[in-house]
Every structure is written in C-alpha cells, then in structure tokens.
Amino acid sequence: MDHIEEAVACALSPTADPALKQQATQYCEQVKASPDGWQSCLTLYIREPKSTPETRMFCLQVVEEVLMTRTNTLDEARLDYFRQTFMDYIQREFVNNGVDNTLSSEPSYLKNKFAHAVALLFRQTYMKSWTTFFSDMLSLIAPQPQSTGNSNMKMVDLFLRILMSIDEEVVNTLISRTSSKEENTLNINIKDRMREQDVPRLANVWYELLTEYKDRSLDFAEMLLRIVGVYVSWIDISLIVNERFVTLIYSFLMTTSIRNAAADCLTDIIKKGMKPLDKLQLIGILGIVEVLQQLDISSDSEFREKIARLVNNLGLQLCQIWNDTNPQTNSSYPPTANPTAYTHISHLVPILLQFLRDDDNNVTEAVFGFLREILNIFKVIKKTTGSLPQEQKVLLRQILESIVMKMKYGEDMDWVCVAIAGGSESVGTIGEDSIGDDEMLDFLEMRRELKRFYDQIATLSASLTTTFLHSAVTSTLTTFVNEKATGSAGSSDWRDLELALYLLYLYGEAIKGVPQFAVGAPTVGANGGKIVHPVPQAGAPLTPLGECLFEMCKSGVSAYPHPSVSANFFEIACRYANFFEIRPDCIPEVLEAFVDARGLHHPISANRTRAWYLFWRFSKDLKLKLTPYLETVLNSIQDVLTVEASLPGALNPGFDLSTFKDQVFETKTYLFEAVGLLISQECIPAQQQFEYLTVVVSPFLSEIQKSLEACRSIQQSSNGTIQDNMTVVAGTPRYHDLELVWTLHHRLMALGSIAKGFPDMLNNKKAAANAAATGSSGPCAQIFKQVAEITLVALETLSRFEVIRSASRFTFGRLINCLGQDVQPYLPTLITGLLQECSVMELVEFLPFMGQVAHKFKTTIMSILNGLFFPLVQKVFFFLNQVPNGTDEAMALVELRKSYLTFLMGLFSSELENVLITDMNGQHLGLILQSVLHYAQDLSDIPVSRMAFGILLKAVNSWGSQGESSGAAAAAAHANGKSGLSNGSSGSGNGGDGTDDKLEAPGFYQFMYEHILRITFEVPMKANFDLQDGQSVLVLGEIAGLQKAIALKQGDTFLSYLSQVYLPSIHCPPDLTQEYIQALQQLDAKQFKKYFQ
Structure with missing residues (x-):
C-alpha cells in the first residue's frame, strides 16, 4: 500500500522527474489491471489514519472499475466482502464519528465517488444477497441514542448521494449506456422490486426529511427535491401527489432560497409519462395555475425562468392531451376530456403572455415550446371549422401583441x-x-x-x-x-x-x-380561369x-x-x-x-x-x-466611386496576396455595377451614355496608368507572397510594392464591375442593329476598348501576380458582354498572359472562362481558339500528371479534371468540336480522347466518369458517321489487331482553322471499335460499379446511350461486328447475343436504356 501512495504522489507531482513519473504511472496502471489490486486499494481507502485525498481518489477509481467492468470475477464471497467493508466504513465514518448536526469532513468529490461505488455494489447485489439494502441504510439515518432526536446529518448526506447514483446507474434514460440485454433486464427487475418493496418507505422518508431539513438545512432539502424529481418519473405518482406532499412542495415555492428546486420538482412531476386522462386528472389535482397566480416572481429573474419552464411543460402536456383527445381524430375518449384540456390551456395563456413580455429573454424563450403548440392547436381548429372562432382570434391578437413587444x-x-x-x-x-x-x-x-x-x-x-x-x-x-x-x-x-x-x-x-401596393379591380382569366390581379396604374x-x-x-x-x-x-x-x-x-x-x-x-x-x-x-x-435622376445621382456619388485598397499594418511570413480578402471592396463592386446598370439604359442617348461613362471610367484609367508606371520598378522576383522569415511592415519598399499591386487589382475589378452592369451585346437586338447600321459598336464600346487595352498592359507588366491575372480574367469576362465581337482581337494576348504562370486553381477558373468565350462566339471564335487550344490542353495535362502534395492539392486536381471535361463538353455544345481535328490540333486528338477514356473508366469519381462518357457520346454523334466501306474497314482493322487512333494521327485534308463543316476525325472510327465499345461493356462489369448507387445508374444510362448512338451512326456494320466479333470474344452465349442485338436494333433510346440497366 505504501508503494501505491508513493506512486500516486509521484504520478501527480508537477515537479517529479519525467522518467520516475512515467514509472509511477505504469505502476498505477498495473495495480488497476491486477486481479487483486482492488483489495489493496479498498483497504488503503478505509485505512486510519487516512491517506491523501489523491490516493484515496485513485483507490476508489480502481474499486469502481472492478464493480463496473469486472463483475464476472466477483463471486458471492467477494461481493459480501465489499458489502461488509463498505458498511463497516459507513458505520465508522458517518454514524459513530462525530455529532449528528455536522457534515463529514470528506471532500465532496470523495463522497460522490464513494456513493457511486456503493450504488454499483447495490446494482450487483440488490436482487440476490443484499435485499435489505434500503433497510440497512435507513437504519443508519435514524436518530442515534446520543443525538437530539434529529436524523443523522452525515448519513443523510451520504444516502442522498447514493440515491442520486442509483438513479444514474439504473434508472436515468438520459445517460448513455452501452448495456447488454441482460443488464437492461437487471435494471428493469431492480426498479420493479424497489417499487414493490422499498419505494413506499423511501417516499415517507423523503417527506419526513423534507419536513425536518426545511428548517435545518436548505441544501439538503434542495437535494431531496431533486431526488423526488428524478424518481417520480417511474414510481407510483400517488406517493408524491397527495395532500401532505404537494402542500409541502407548494410551501417551498414561497421560500426564496429553495423555491427554484421546488419549481424544478413540480416540472418533473408534470413531465411524468401518463395516459391522457390520468394526466388530465393529475393536473386538476395539482391546481398549479391557482398557485402560480399567488406567487410574487417579479424580483427574481432566475425564479421567473424556472416558473416559465414549469408553465411551458404544463402547457406542452395539456396541448398533447388536447391532441390525443381530439374527437376529430380519436373518439374513444369521453367528450368532456378535450374541452377540459382546452379550458386548462386558456387559463394558462395569461401567464404565458406575461412571460412572453418579460424583460429577461431567457424567461421569454422558456415558453416558446408551449406557444408553438398553442398555434398548432389553432391551426387544427381552423382546419376543422374553416375559420378561427372569435375566442381564438382574441387570444391570437394578444399573442401577436406580446411577440411584437418582445x-x-x-x-x-x-x-x-x-x-x-x-x-x-x-x-x-x-x-x-x-x-x-x-x-x-x-x-x-x-x-x-x-x-x-x-x-x-x-x-x-x-x-x-x-x-x-x-x-x-x-x-x-x-x-x-x-x-x-x-x-x-x-x-x-x-x-x-x-x-x-x-x-x-x-x-x-x-x-x-405577390404583395399588392395599390387597389386594382380583379379580373377573371380566359375560360373562367383563376382570378388575376392586374398591376395597378400609378x-x-x-x-x-x-x-x-x-x-x-x-x-x-x-x-x-x-x-x-x-x-x-x-x-x-x-x-x-x-x-x-x-x-x-x-x-x-x-x-x-x-x-x-x-x-x-x-x-x-x-x-x-x-x-x-x-x-x-x-x-x-x-x-x-x-x-x-441619373445625372444627379452620379454627381452625388462621384467621390464614392474610388478605390481604397488596404492591407494589414504588418504582413507576416506566409502572407499571400492572392488569398487575402478585402470584404469592404468586394461589397463596393456592387456599387460600381449599379452605376453601369444605370448608365446603360437604352432610353439614354448613346452620346450621353458615353459622357456619363467617361466621367466614371476616366479617373480609373488615369490612375491605372500611373500605377503601371510605378509598378515597373517592382522587383521581378516579387509575386505577392512573403516566403522568408521577415515580417513586412507599412512604410517599407516591399510593403509599398504589394500595396501598389493590390490597388491596381481593385481598380481593374472596379472597371470589370462597371462593365458587368452593361447588357450583353450579342443578345441585345437594338445594339446589334445599331452596330450593323453604323459599322460601329457605339461610343461606349470605345471606352471599354480602352479598358481592355490597359488591362492587357497591366497583365503583361505584372503577370507574375496571381491577383492581377485574376482581375484581368474577371474584367474580360465582363467585357465580353459589353464589346461582343469587338473583344476577339484582345483574346490571344489575354489568354497567353493568363496561362503563363497560372496555378492549378486559376486553371480551374480559367477553363469556365474559355467555355464562356466559346458559348458566346461559337464558330466565329474558331480561328482564335484553333491556335490556343492545344497549349491550353498541355497546361491542363501538366498539372494533372503531377503527384498532389497534400489534401488541398488533391482536391484542386479533382476540380481541374471536372473543369477540363466541362470545357471539352462545352466545345461540342457550342459546335466547336472541329477545333480538335484541325491541321494544328488533329495530331493530338488521340491524346485528348485517351484522357477522356481514362476518366470514363475511373470509378473513383462517378460524376467525372459520367461526364467523360457524355463527351464520348458527343464525339460519336459528331464524328461517328461514315460509309459502309469505311465502317467495314474499321471493323476489319480492329479484328486484325491493328491500332486505331494514335497520338500522331494526321489531320490532313482538314481546314487549317477548322471552319470547314465537313471535317473528318481521322482514326476516330477505329477508336470507337477498339476503345469506346470495349469500355461500354467493361466499366459496368467492374467490381466497384455499384448499381444501387444513383450516380452509377446515371453512368449506366450514358453508356447505354453511347452504344445506341454508335448503332445509329454505324448501322449494320456495327451490329455485325458486335454479333460476330466482339460479343463472342468476351464469351457471350449466342442466344443472349442475338437478344442483345435485337434490343439494340429495335428499341428506341429510352427503351434500350431501360433494357441495358
């Protein structure tokens, strides 16, 4: 035992040698794990003179662990040893030691721990060897011969703690337990025996102790009320709800120092699970509303909150009774039950309203549950009767007034x-x-x-x-x-x-x-349809x-x-x-x-x-x-249309300008866009628009020009990040450089936001007609061309800064709408500048930008896209071939795959797929198709796989048609084992810029037979292809559509190849082959998808 004391002291000492401390901890763990260590610890705990509190706490932990997890090692003799030892210690420490009006000198945490150990022993022995547990304990509580006639305060203290621990171990449903079926059965049996054998006596003792300690110790009285509250949920309610007990509890509501506990106890009584009619009778007996009306709760917000919770729970119970006894849904209850419940509710509403208006928000929130259920009852009444009766309307207005006041x-x-x-x-x-x-x-x-x-x-x-x-x-x-x-x-x-x-x-x-602001005579729609409310006139x-x-x-x-x-x-x-x-x-x-x-x-x-x-x-x-009012507005806000780019006063190592957020400026871009919206109205003459826009944009152009001149002195090595260990502070040259770049970024973003407010030139019929008539896009276009030019200068000067690349991409994304076709000459320089030093995430964002360009201009952008396409694809492949370093990079590459495939899909949707087979790009078609093929087969990302199959379907629809002889040659080539499409496939015979609508994709036919057809069968057969997954089912639909498309494009050639070559090669039975060919040939696309699945 001496070793245990020394080990505990060393393990807990903050000054002990680390090596000794580790040894001490290991020794303590050995004591816990040893078969008989608990005996030494139990002896040490009860020893006189007492050991240190830390040692005794450790000893109780060991004892607890045995009683909780190793009960199979405890035979009847050992359990009896526990019982006798505990009782001897209790007799000595809590009965014989000291007078009856003082508490034990034991720390509270030790008393709680010991009480818990006693409760654990109770759980193991009450049904067998210690059926007299409560009699034994209560006998120690009784007044001793040498006492003043009062109960033993020390023993009462311990017993109440034991009762709380018994609730935690056996009864309380709010405490999570990993109990077995046998343990749950044991708990049920313990409660049954307690109810039958001991609870009536316990209830009498609780009443007697409450009567005694309301004058002797309010702390004990409060603990007793908590015990009554937790036990009332499963014992006979009549043991508590009787005249003497309820009168006593109500009297506590008038005692300042204990009334909170009394309110909680009443709340627990109200929450007891009972049948509706029994609960209704209980509420009638308690008469809580009448008692609450007599209380003065104005000066104590904590007590008001307790009473509010009591009212809330009482109201919830009554609302539940009202719902259960509603004759519309349940006719088995007496006809008086439902109106009686509602009468109780209506009597409670004035108190509810009082709490809703309370100055303390906690008090108000405490009754929200009751309020919610009352409104639900009103909803049921309205649904039943068609409208709310006057009584409910009066209550509803009172509730609304209270809500608004709060x-x-x-x-x-x-x-x-x-x-x-x-x-x-x-x-x-x-x-x-x-x-x-x-x-x-x-x-x-x-x-x-x-x-x-x-x-x-x-x-x-x-x-x-x-x-x-x-x-x-x-x-x-x-x-x-x-x-x-x-x-x-x-x-x-x-x-x-x-x-x-x-x-x-x-x-x-x-x-x-839709809110109506003015009165308009309703009219009936055609054929006696719905009533239509016209827009009223001014x-x-x-x-x-x-x-x-x-x-x-x-x-x-x-x-x-x-x-x-x-x-x-x-x-x-x-x-x-x-x-x-x-x-x-x-x-x-x-x-x-x-x-x-x-x-x-x-x-x-x-x-x-x-x-x-x-x-x-x-x-x-x-x-x-x-x-x-536009001119007045612009004059009034001209001073606000500025940019103030601010950085933190000190930039620490690791600072990255590209990830820094200026939320104030981001919000200000809405203001710049609003200016663009107002200036661009068609009702404003073009020359006046030009003048307004000049006033707004010219200061930015001038400031950007000055910034660019200053930026030429920025060190070439600077890129917006601080990678060394030096903090950069305001006033230093490096800080000034970053501030300059940040300001330039903001000004470019401001110009882009102004442009965002302008309409889309390509979709604006009036603007398009004016441009066609005059041969010019209008005066404002000249300003936006200046914006485009200075943006490109900024990009060329500072392309190494990600924030400048980002701002340039944003601005041009908006200029595309403003300038329409006029923006095309700027795109090659822009795209080259954006790609030079872009990061993975920039490329993820850049590809949708290119998709926007393709969608806007379609075939008119072909000549520009032809030269930029493969360098862009090379950049994508460069990043996709890298091994990610960490989760963030891995996620970025996943997003890049999606953006890449979305970009390819967009080319087909925008009728620009010929860019893949021009003289310049056709030789790389095999590489691109192989990448799509790879992602189609990769089931680690099902949405990406589906997207890839969608691209292959688009490719088949675009390039899958050919004459019978070509199809036969393709099939024969595959049957003879010849390779189809290679990375070096020539694009000869195709227009250099891809503008010829009759371009062919050389080698694509072989690719269909050699690769596309193969994966349409292989992918669904993979072990990780889950037909129970919704996304996988969608992939299967794409595959079925792909096979159907090939069949439609290739006709009998494909069907013959499938039946005579491919299906036999994968050992498909002849009868199943014939059935499959017939389905592919005879069913429409929708039917075949269903068959294929």
Whole structure:
C-alpha cells in the first residue's frame, strides 16, 4: 500500500522527474489491471489514519472499475466482502464519528465517488444477497441514542448521494449506456422490486426529511427535491401527489432560497409519462395555475425562468392531451376530456403572455415550446371549422401583441448592422461572428424565433396580422411626423422606430402571393380561369401595405439620427421595390437618402457597405424609373466611386496576396455595377451614355496608368507572397510594392464591375442593329476598348501576380458582354498572359472562362481558339500528371479534371468540336480522347466518369458517321489487331482553322471499335460499379446511350461486328447475343436504356 501512495504522489507531482513519473504511472496502471489490486486499494481507502485525498481518489477509481467492468470475477464471497467493508466504513465514518448536526469532513468529490461505488455494489447485489439494502441504510439515518432526536446529518448526506447514483446507474434514460440485454433486464427487475418493496418507505422518508431539513438545512432539502424529481418519473405518482406532499412542495415555492428546486420538482412531476386522462386528472389535482397566480416572481429573474419552464411543460402536456383527445381524430375518449384540456390551456395563456413580455429573454424563450403548440392547436381548429372562432382570434391578437413587444430592442442594448433577412442577404453587414456581445447575438436569435411565430400567426389569420401591423407602423410614423412638426423629432425613441420599420419589412409576409401596393379591380382569366390581379396604374388607391410604404417615404423617418432607422429604411425600399412602380413620386426621397450620409456616405462602415449593396438591388429593380435622376445621382456619388485598397499594418511570413480578402471592396463592386446598370439604359442617348461613362471610367484609367508606371520598378522576383522569415511592415519598399499591386487589382475589378452592369451585346437586338447600321459598336464600346487595352498592359507588366491575372480574367469576362465581337482581337494576348504562370486553381477558373468565350462566339471564335487550344490542353495535362502534395492539392486536381471535361463538353455544345481535328490540333486528338477514356473508366469519381462518357457520346454523334466501306474497314482493322487512333494521327485534308463543316476525325472510327465499345461493356462489369448507387445508374444510362448512338451512326456494320466479333470474344452465349442485338436494333433510346440497366 505504501508503494501505491508513493506512486500516486509521484504520478501527480508537477515537479517529479519525467522518467520516475512515467514509472509511477505504469505502476498505477498495473495495480488497476491486477486481479487483486482492488483489495489493496479498498483497504488503503478505509485505512486510519487516512491517506491523501489523491490516493484515496485513485483507490476508489480502481474499486469502481472492478464493480463496473469486472463483475464476472466477483463471486458471492467477494461481493459480501465489499458489502461488509463498505458498511463497516459507513458505520465508522458517518454514524459513530462525530455529532449528528455536522457534515463529514470528506471532500465532496470523495463522497460522490464513494456513493457511486456503493450504488454499483447495490446494482450487483440488490436482487440476490443484499435485499435489505434500503433497510440497512435507513437504519443508519435514524436518530442515534446520543443525538437530539434529529436524523443523522452525515448519513443523510451520504444516502442522498447514493440515491442520486442509483438513479444514474439504473434508472436515468438520459445517460448513455452501452448495456447488454441482460443488464437492461437487471435494471428493469431492480426498479420493479424497489417499487414493490422499498419505494413506499423511501417516499415517507423523503417527506419526513423534507419536513425536518426545511428548517435545518436548505441544501439538503434542495437535494431531496431533486431526488423526488428524478424518481417520480417511474414510481407510483400517488406517493408524491397527495395532500401532505404537494402542500409541502407548494410551501417551498414561497421560500426564496429553495423555491427554484421546488419549481424544478413540480416540472418533473408534470413531465411524468401518463395516459391522457390520468394526466388530465393529475393536473386538476395539482391546481398549479391557482398557485402560480399567488406567487410574487417579479424580483427574481432566475425564479421567473424556472416558473416559465414549469408553465411551458404544463402547457406542452395539456396541448398533447388536447391532441390525443381530439374527437376529430380519436373518439374513444369521453367528450368532456378535450374541452377540459382546452379550458386548462386558456387559463394558462395569461401567464404565458406575461412571460412572453418579460424583460429577461431567457424567461421569454422558456415558453416558446408551449406557444408553438398553442398555434398548432389553432391551426387544427381552423382546419376543422374553416375559420378561427372569435375566442381564438382574441387570444391570437394578444399573442401577436406580446411577440411584437418582445421584438423590440431592450433599453440597455445597442444596435448593430446585421441584415434583417440574414443569409445571402447579409452582404455588406457585420457578420454575426464579429459581434462581440453575446447578449446581442442571443437577442437576434430570439428575434428570428419570434419571427417564425409571427409567420405562423400570419398563416392563421392574414387579416388580423395585416390590421395589427398597419396600425402599429402608421401610429409610430404618425407620432414621429407630429413630433417633427413641433421640432421635437429627436425625442422619439429609436427602438420604437426601428421596431416599426422591422414590422414593415415583415408586413409583406402576412400577405399570400405577390404583395399588392395599390387597389386594382380583379379580373377573371380566359375560360373562367383563376382570378388575376392586374398591376395597378400609378395613382391608384393604396392598399394598407402601400399606405405604410408611402407614409415611410414621406415621413422623413430616414433622417432620424440613429443608424438602425436608415438601415431598415433601405432594406424596406429594396424589398418592396415594385411599390415605386405605382408611386414613382416617392423615388426622390429614397434616392436622396441613398446618396447622402444616410446611405452610400454613411459614417459607419457596416451601414455604408450595406447601402452599397442595397443601392445595386434598388437600381437593378427600378433602373428605368431612376433614369431621370441619373445625372444627379452620379454627381452625388462621384467621390464614392474610388478605390481604397488596404492591407494589414504588418504582413507576416506566409502572407499571400492572392488569398487575402478585402470584404469592404468586394461589397463596393456592387456599387460600381449599379452605376453601369444605370448608365446603360437604352432610353439614354448613346452620346450621353458615353459622357456619363467617361466621367466614371476616366479617373480609373488615369490612375491605372500611373500605377503601371510605378509598378515597373517592382522587383521581378516579387509575386505577392512573403516566403522568408521577415515580417513586412507599412512604410517599407516591399510593403509599398504589394500595396501598389493590390490597388491596381481593385481598380481593374472596379472597371470589370462597371462593365458587368452593361447588357450583353450579342443578345441585345437594338445594339446589334445599331452596330450593323453604323459599322460601329457605339461610343461606349470605345471606352471599354480602352479598358481592355490597359488591362492587357497591366497583365503583361505584372503577370507574375496571381491577383492581377485574376482581375484581368474577371474584367474580360465582363467585357465580353459589353464589346461582343469587338473583344476577339484582345483574346490571344489575354489568354497567353493568363496561362503563363497560372496555378492549378486559376486553371480551374480559367477553363469556365474559355467555355464562356466559346458559348458566346461559337464558330466565329474558331480561328482564335484553333491556335490556343492545344497549349491550353498541355497546361491542363501538366498539372494533372503531377503527384498532389497534400489534401488541398488533391482536391484542386479533382476540380481541374471536372473543369477540363466541362470545357471539352462545352466545345461540342457550342459546335466547336472541329477545333480538335484541325491541321494544328488533329495530331493530338488521340491524346485528348485517351484522357477522356481514362476518366470514363475511373470509378473513383462517378460524376467525372459520367461526364467523360457524355463527351464520348458527343464525339460519336459528331464524328461517328461514315460509309459502309469505311465502317467495314474499321471493323476489319480492329479484328486484325491493328491500332486505331494514335497520338500522331494526321489531320490532313482538314481546314487549317477548322471552319470547314465537313471535317473528318481521322482514326476516330477505329477508336470507337477498339476503345469506346470495349469500355461500354467493361466499366459496368467492374467490381466497384455499384448499381444501387444513383450516380452509377446515371453512368449506366450514358453508356447505354453511347452504344445506341454508335448503332445509329454505324448501322449494320456495327451490329455485325458486335454479333460476330466482339460479343463472342468476351464469351457471350449466342442466344443472349442475338437478344442483345435485337434490343439494340429495335428499341428506341429510352427503351434500350431501360433494357441495358
């Protein structure tokens, strides 16, 4: 035992020699694992004088482990040894040692650990050798001869801990256990015997001890109430719910220091699983509502939360009873049961409303479950009766009033700019992970939950919701207008205005369908169809929603000096943008607010950036209506149309400019795009568009030119990363270089964003007609050509910087739309510059860009694409042939495979597949097709395999036709073992630029027979091809379609080859071969796919 003490002390010592510490730990583990180590530890634990607490804790851990995991090694003798040793120790430590009004000097964690060990022994012996467990324990609790007549406090303390441990080991269903079937049966049997033999006596003892300790020790009384709460779930409820016990518990609700525990105990009683009618009777007996009405809970928020949880659980139980006894779904219950349950619910609602309005959010949230179920009951009533009765409407309005009241910001809370809608709509706001105030986060989450209840109420009664919100919004705005008229507008509470605007934002959600802002006479569609609501004309009478919006715009509320008000003002203007189609006279008030310090110039960054995004949305929805104000708008925001590129003050080693994010600027690109949207309206004369665009773009062109001149001095070795161990700080030349490049990136992105606002020239019929008539793309095109030229200069100068390559690709992606065919001369230089030093992920993003070019220009881009195609493919193969270094690189290569195949698929879809078989590229066709073939057979990525088979299908449809003699030659060549398509296949006879529609793919026919046909049979037969997987089934469909396509293109030649050569070569039986050929020949594509699967 001395060794155990020394080992524990050494193992836990922070100053011990590491080698000795390891030896000590190993020794302790040996003691735990040894067959008889527990005996030494048990002896050491009960020894007098006592060992150190750390040693005794270790000893109990060893004892616990034996009683928990090695019970098969404990025979009756050893279990009896445990029992006798435990009881002797209890007698000595908790009964004989000391007077009865003091607690044991043992640390609480040791008492808990010992109580747990006793509970484990109880579990092993109660059904066999220790059936008198509770009698033995209770006899030690009884007053001793030398006592004052009170129970033994030390023993009560231990016994209560043992009872809690018994609950954890035997009863509690919330504790995860890995019990066997036998152990579960044992637990059930223990509970059954306890219920029959000991629980009635325990319940009496609990009552007696509660009566004693309510005056002697409130801590013990609180522990007793917890025990009653956990045991009541499985014992006879009448042992607890009787006059003397319930009266005692209710009395505790009046005692400040113990009332929280009493409330929890009542909650546990209410939650006890019972049949509906029994539970209804229990609730009637308890009369909780009457008791709660007598309580003063105003001064203690923690107690209010406890009572709120009690009310919530009581309400949930009543709602469940109401649902179970609903005569519409279950007629087996007495007819009085359902209305009785609803009567209890209605009596509980006033208390629910009180808690919903509570200043403490935790109290409010505690009753959300009950509220949700009440609304569900109203939904059932409405569905049953067709409409809500008046009684429910009254309650519904009271609930709505309480919800709205709780949506208001608290007096001690500060507002932060978080978008009302959340999610993707939160562009330009402070992210919730950036809000440091936990209370604010909790409030925002609670507000979202309240909003869900609002949605439920709006569904139940849209008219009630509309009437209430209209009144709440207009009354607040009217009060503000009146105060402003008297010169006291500042006296309005921002919380009231914020709430009113928040409600107005939600207003439209109470209206089914598209919000209506003005009254229009409904008309019936053709043939007596659905009622159609026409768009009302300007000046038509406004609906309640329209009235609120008109009042908001004309009230001047956006000028209220609190950021929440203007922020919500803009959110509402964007959500209900169609309102301004009806009342364009309200647009000036909104635009004025947008362009001044309330919006785009707001001093608070979060409000300002959010306004940039919302102005884009407003402009996008109402661009034609805003045209009369364009010049004023541009003059007002010219100072905002600038770029401020900022970097951290110190750039640490590992910093990479290409991965650095400037979220403020990213949001500002919406503002630049909005400017492009407004300038590009067809109703604006071309020359005026040119003048507006010049004013906006010229400063950027000038600044970029200056930046490029300064950039020529940047060291050639610089590429935007800091790879050495030196931190780069502001003011140093290297920092200045990076800042210069970053600023240039932002300016290029700004120009691209402006271009993004312009329409697509290729799809704009009016622009195309003007270009055809004048031979010019228009004045604005000349500006965008300057943008293209300076972008290429920037790319040529700084192509080693990934951010410049990225910005160039982005800008040209937008210029393609603006310039149409005029952009083509710039593409070779652009693509060459982008490919020179691109990374894997850049190539992943570049390939879709090339797909966009191909889709836009189709065959007109063939001559340019012809020269760029294979260098691009070589770059792809260069990366795909590399061994990935780490997970990130592996994922990047997976994405590159997908982008590569998508690019090839896009060429076929854009009728540009001939670029693969020109004189310049035809010799590489075999290499490209082999890569597609490889990915088709690779089942490690099923979607990629499906994509590859899709490309092969496109290739067959494009190049698979030929005359009978050629087909026979192909089949014969394969039958004789000759190779089909090789990497050196000639493209002779094809047009040099691929513009000849009659180009052939030399060798493709042999490739079909030698490779494509083969994998259509081999891939489905692979062991890892899972027909139970949905994606694999789609691949199988592609394969079936591919075989059908070859059959259609090659005809009898293919069918003969299949039946006479290929299928026999893979040992397909003749009868099955004949059946397969007939299916391939006679079934249509859809039928054959089904047959093939």
